[in-house]
Amino acid sequence: MNVGLIILVVVLIAAVGYVLGRRRAVASSEGDVRRLHSLPGYYGQTVFLFAAVPAFLVMILWLLLQPLYIDATVTGMVDPDQSADYSTRELIMSDVRRIATGLDIAVDLGQVSEADIGSMQAGETDIRQRLADVGVALGSSVDQTVFEAAKSYRNLSHTLSIAMAVVVIALALGGAAFAYGRINSAFRARNVSERAILALLMLCSLVAILTTVGIVLSLTFETIHFFRLYPASDFFLSLTWNPQFRGGSDLGIVPLLWGTLYVSFVALVFAVPVGLLAAVYLSEYASPRVRAFAKPAIEILAGIPTIVYGLFALIVVGPLLRDYFAAPLGIGSSSSSVMTAGLVMGIMLIPFVSSLSDDVINAVPQAMRDGSYGLGATQSETVRQVILPAALPGIVGAVLLAASRAIGETMIVVLGAGAAAKLSLNPFEAMTTITVKIVSQLTGDTEFASPETLVAFALGLSLFVVTLGLNILALYIVRKYREQYE
Incomplete structure (x- = not known):
């Protein structure tokens, strides 16, 4: 399922939860909102937060970890012994991702069916032509192992995407149901809402710090890799x-x-x-x-x-x-x-x-x-x-x-x-x-x-x-x- 569609579904669930939570709060006060601990809107906000926040946090974490897991799994298929150097593995994985993307585009355009993908071979002229039609050119060096890895890459991506959609939507529904069940006239909804806003303000204040840390780490890792290939003394002291x-x-x-x-x-x-x-x-x-x-x-x-x-x-x-x-x-x-x-x-x-x-x-x-x-x-x-x-x-x-x-x-x-x-x-x-x-x-x-x-x-x-x-x-x-x- 598309990430944008998942976000839309979660937002709809949270919005519906807001409306239902507000109505339940008003109903629990028997028509007199003065008997509520908080204003009715706070109860709706509580249901909205419990539905949206956990679901979005899990989705963000999933999107960050999924590419790492897929790359590690597929890399083991094309290079089981990890004998190739870093640059060679990256080139192979680049071909794998490119072919997997081409298969997705070919399926979306109706040039290839899902049933045909399993039996495709890297050397087939027909599949090369179909992928070339969608802008993916297979060189003569692409062997069957890389092609099979691309198919596995694609299948694993689709499977994990579906699993993510199920988990995120289930979390949204579960969070909304949990918050909805807690609503009564004595529930301190305002405190929950204000703590969530405080957490949001703290997160916003950390954005600059986290961004700086991310920039430094990304530069540092690649710089360490560079110094493994080129002497640091020559880099800092050479005049040429x-x-x-x-x-x-x-x-x-x-x-x-x-x-x-x-x-x-x-x-x-x-x-x-x-x-x-x-x-x-x-x-x-x-x-x-x-x-x-x-x-x-x-x-x-x-x-x-x-x-x-x-x-x-x-x-x-x-x-x-x-x-x-x-x-x-x-x-x-x-x-x-x-x-x-x-x-x-x-x-x-x-x-x-x-x-x-x-x-x-x-x-x-x-x-x-x-x-x-x-x-x-x-x-x-x-x-x-x-x-x-x-x-x-x-x-x-x-x-x-x-x-x-x-x-x-x-x-x-x-x-x-x-x-x-x-x-x-x-x-x-x-x-x-x-x-x-x-x-x-x-x-x-x-x-x-x-x-x-x-x-x-x-x-x-x-x-x-x-x-x-x-x-x-x-x-x-x-x-x-x-x-x-x-």
Whole structure:
């Protein structure tokens, strides 16, 4: 049974339970709802929760574990001794899943009957043609073992899907019946409903944490697999990035990390002064009319898609820097350079710095300004010696947030800085970053289990550690210096 249909059935059962539970509560009060412990709606909510929540939890757990069980079972059929390496088994299982999907599509389109599937052979021309008609091409290397495994994969998937539907619907009915039977005038339905809402709020608050944990674990497992195939010392210490999918690769992160930090540094050198001075002007000098226009205008920059910034770097900024700076000075001849990507990325980061800094500066108590003016300080002296020191933790946090955003940028670097992994101090030379190479290593028809592909996860985990370190540093600075001004 389709998962969407199961969800619809469970929701209908829960909705009917809500209506019946509410009616039973009203009936148990003999028409006077004041005799009930809770409002009638709470009794309906209790039946709804008991019908839907256990059923959906079991369905989610089932959907997570079912693919693992099926893969383990079918893998034992195609490789009983587990003698093949990881990449070979993954390729075989990919063929198994593809053939199983093709059989499902062929049955849905009426090209193959369920009765015919059991007698099909991998070498039959007819079945190859039928699967080719639905977009599944069987290569000459597919043997009967793989084909039988695909049929078992399909049958096991269907059997477990039917079992899931039966179990989930039975749980929904059982939960609804259990909650319905407990309803009486003394039942504390409101407490049950409020505890369920509290649990929902706690679950929502854990979503970000669980998502982070999931990201870290997924990156970590694939990174460990990569380091089993490629030495960690070469990855972290090699000064060359030269992936060769036919062997002999040199996958050093140092050139990519240098390009990432270099481009981000150029962007911050441009964005921080401009953004900070804009924030000071808007908060301390601009009239309300100017501020009402200028602040939204600056924040519009944050809403422009990064691909648009990349095109702007490719078409306008790059040729401008090449023709008027790099070429006349003899230090570059390409429109793709660190300076191009850095300047355009700096424009993108201006609203991050200015908006957050403006909010922090406005949060400085007016009493500190008045006290500075009372001591005879001018407005500029007050800004330099009172307001900016008081707002320093928030400003540093805004800068580090912008740095994290710059480190993770991809499209501007692709179009503005090029794809050359090199170590150079010349800002008018083409370089690349970690994010660009993550995309390039996972793009195209490549073997997923090869070191040249798995290196993307090692790069991603390294980038995650760098940005996490910046965020921790920002929190440390904010917490350490904020106490001086509270």
